[in-house]
Amino acid sequence: MNVEFLHTRLSLRARFVIAFLFYALAALLQILMVRGGGPALGLFRFAGVGLFVIPLWFLKARSVSNKPGAGKTKADKARKTGSPGETGMWKPVSMTDLDRLRDRIGAIRKAKIPAVYSVKFGIPVTFPFVFLLFVAGFIIGAAGAFAVIDLYLVFFPFFWFARVEKWVPGIGGKIDVFGPVLEAKLPETLRLDVMLFFGEAGGVPSDIRLMLAPGPDAPKEVRDELLGAQFQVTYNTGPNGEVPYVYAVFITKGQGKIWQSLQDSLSRSLYNTMSYSRRKETPPAKFLTEQGSSKEGNTVYGTVVLRLDTKSRDDGYYTHETDVENLVDLVVKELGEVVRSF
Numbered sequence: 001m002n003v004e005f006l007h008t009r010l011s012l013r014a015r016f017v018i019a020f021l022f023y024a025l026a027a028l029l030q031i032l033m034v035r036g037g038g039p040a041l042g043l044f045r046f047a048g049v050g051l052f053v054i055p056l057w058f059l060k061a062r063s064v065s066n067k068p069g070a071g072k073t074k075a076d077k078a079r080k081t082g083s084p085g086e087t088g089m090w091k092p093v094s095m096t097d098l099d100r101l102r103d104r105i106g107a108i109r110k111a112k113i114p115a116v117y118s119v120k121f122g123i124p125v126t127f128p129f130v131f132l133l134f135v136a137g138f139i140i141g142a143a144g145a146f147a148v149i150d151l152y153l154v155f156f157p158f159f160w161f162a163r164v165e166k167w168v169p170g171i172g173g174k175i176d177v178f179g180p181v182l183e184a185k186l187p188e189t190l191r192l193d194v195m196l197f198f199g200e201a202g203g204v205p206s207d208i209r210l211m212l213a214p215g216p217d218a219p220k221e222v223r224d225e226l227l228g229a230q231f232q233v234t235y236n237t238g239p240n241g242e243v244p245y246v247y248a249v250f251i252t253k254g255q256g257k258i259w260q261s262l263q264d265s266l267s268r269s270l271y272n273t274m275s276y277s278r279r280k281e282t283p284p285a286k287f288l289t290e291q292g293s294s295k296e297g298n299t300v301y302g303t304v305v306l307r308l309d310t311k312s313r314d315d316g317y318y319t320h321e322t323d324v325e326n327l328v329d330l331v332v333k334e335l336g337e338v339v340r341s342f
Contacts, residue, residue: 003162004062019055023154026051030146049146052153059157063119066108067167068204088199090209098175098182098194101205105172113164122159126152171196174208174233177244180324181210181231186332189339191215193228212248212331219342225258226338227251229306229331236317243318247307248331258338259302263291265334266304286312287330306330 005015030048115121129152136144175182186192190212197207213228230249235242250266252259266289286309308323310316319327 004064005058006060006062007057010058015055015058018058022051022055023150027150030143030150049149049153052150056153056156059161061157061162063161063163063165065165065167067165088197088206090195090197093194093196095192095194098196101171101196102175105169105175108166108168109172111166113166117164119160119163119165121163125159169204169206171205171208174244177233177246177319177324178208178210178231180321181212181328184325184328184332186212187336189215189218190332190335212335214335214339218339221342222258222339225253225256226335227253227301229335231327231331238315238318243315245308245317246319246324246327247305248327250304250306250331250334252302254300255302259304261338261341262304262334263302265337266306287327306334 003012010018026048029051129148133145133148136148140147181192184192191214193211193213195209195211196205197209198204199206210231211228212231214223214226216223228251230251231246232249233244233246236245237243250259250262252262287306288309290305290307291303306327308316308319308327
């Protein structure tokens with residue numbers, strides 16, 4: 001493991017030499033005062049402990065992480081990310097690229113860090129030293145207690161510095177939430193497009209959106225006006241923390257015939273009046289529709305939102321896997337009706 005120290009640019013050998021000199025001086029000071037007594041000599045002993053602390057500044061090392069940009073200086077990050085105002089962009093990727101990303105995230109999740117390289121290692125090894133501190137102080141006296149403290153400070157960098165921290169990309173959770181969409185069986189008239197958001201952090205995407213769009217077998221009139229239904233996920237705060245909320249946005253070019261058809265069809269369909277559930281063993285979920293909005297304005301895009309009614313049940317703010325499956329079914333059904341109408 002390549003250790004990166006936080007302070008000064010000294011070599012590893014120079015740091016160890018400095019640490020050895022302070023340790024030797026501190027040990028000598030305490031040995032000379034071991035037979036002494038009185039408050040003054042006690043202060044000298046504590047001064048010796050202070051000399052053991054000083055090398056920690058030279059030996060303080062940065063934890064190692066697989067997160068892009070971890071361990072880089074501010075200058076390095078500036079060179080890598082470009083201008084401070086850069087916020088990133090959405091890019092289309094293939095299903096093959098998405099599968100590679102899922103495999104990499106899965107490998108990171110499964111990777112196990114040996115306890116000796118984790119922060120947890122410093123916790124259990126501290127308890128034996130505390131026990132030895134009391135035993136040595138009781139049997140030997142102050143000299144024994146100081147010896148245990150000195151020994152712990154010598155090994156402190158090995159217990160707490162340069163730990164290995166595993167970072168799992170947050171987008172992995174969103175990909176899991178979109179599982180029912182990615183695994184849905186689609187008719188030949190529809191295709192699934194993947195968009196990933198690449199921000200300033202580097203080559204690891206931070207967000208994902210899925211677009212269920214008319215395929216090449218769909219009529220040209222449909223492909224010219226209907227962009228598709230975009231699946232998005234946001235997170236709501238529930239009693240036990242953040243939970244996903246997935247919804248779909250039908251997007252058309254302008255507010256033409258298809259947009260009006262979608263708006264009319266969705267407003268009078270079962271989504272607003274009845275409950276829907278793919279699985280009989282799960283509670284039905286009520287979906288509702290509403291007209292969306294776009295930053296470009298309604299003259300450029302027309303939008304209709306299909307989402308779970310948050311008031312239809314106690315946890316309506318949380319779309320479970322079955323809810324996402326139901327949402328996919330409804331979207332496929334509605335898009336299929338649009339394609340068949342031409």
